[in-house]
Amino acid sequence: MTDTKFDFRPVDPLRDAGLLHAWVTHPKAAFWMMRDAGREDVERAYTRIAADPHHHALLGLRDGRAAFLMEKYDPARRELVGLYEPRPGDVGMHFLTPATDTPEHGFTRAVLTAVMTHLFEDPAVRRVVVEPDVRNKAVHALNAAVGFVAEREIRKPEKSALLSFCTRERFRKAVAA
Template sequence: MPRPSPRHRRRADRPDLRPAPPEEPARPVPTRLLTNSSHHDGRPAFLMERYDPTEVELKGLYEAEPGDIGMHFLVAPPGTPVHGFTRAVITAVMETLFADPRVRRVVVEPDVTNTSVQALNKAVGFEVVREITKPEKQALLSTCTREQFEAATTGADR
């Protein structure tokens, strides 16, 4: 019988997901963590990744502050477009991140050509800090504090 692909293997078959034996020290918290996937009308709709920007993606590219968290989200293409759906997704992602009291600021790095994501980021309170060069793209380093998010989504700054 063929062995399942790595993404379909059981947890016990994946060394990176098995708990460490008692005699080994515990593994560190991962620097990347896919923390949420959600469904709409029974179909996968989006995936959120939170990451430690001091360890991956932005390591050495910006001045980190305590409470920073990095984020990516991916929205599945809908069969029929739903007006406002992606904005609802990024709002839900930000609410999820800020539900953790340790998170003070969300840091992102969208491609400079991705004007759609830039508009979504602005709608939920992100401010562009500066353009940065990453190996795979030119990006706009952008940040959003809890207060900026709340002001943008409650209408206080509209």
């Protein structure tokens, strides 16, 4: 899986709503908190993100086909406002790999590595911030594997979250290991 190449493109809310709806409403995506969303709800949500200068949704492509979803956001203006002290160079991130009938060993870690590489390609990004649900043990392990360090539990309106950070240096060391 380490030689897997991914490309990124912005989500097109109209064109991608059906695909995203299938992904975010699947039981595997329970932590995405859209299980009961209709297709129109997904389209509206991603239309709002597309119009927001501080929040961006991207599809990760493998061989030109949509393979995962990532979102990046400014945590000083979205998601984490008032919940931690943002630093210059912070970027928030979410990612979702869709459910599949043919799981591929190492795929999700390869996706997370690609997402982090993509974020750190921007020289202004110094640290990636995540806030996954405290119950999502699988993502905590993946985050740790690429260099995230958990700081503390925080309470968001929709969940209890584990606030975690990954610097460029910690990411480089983790993926080099």
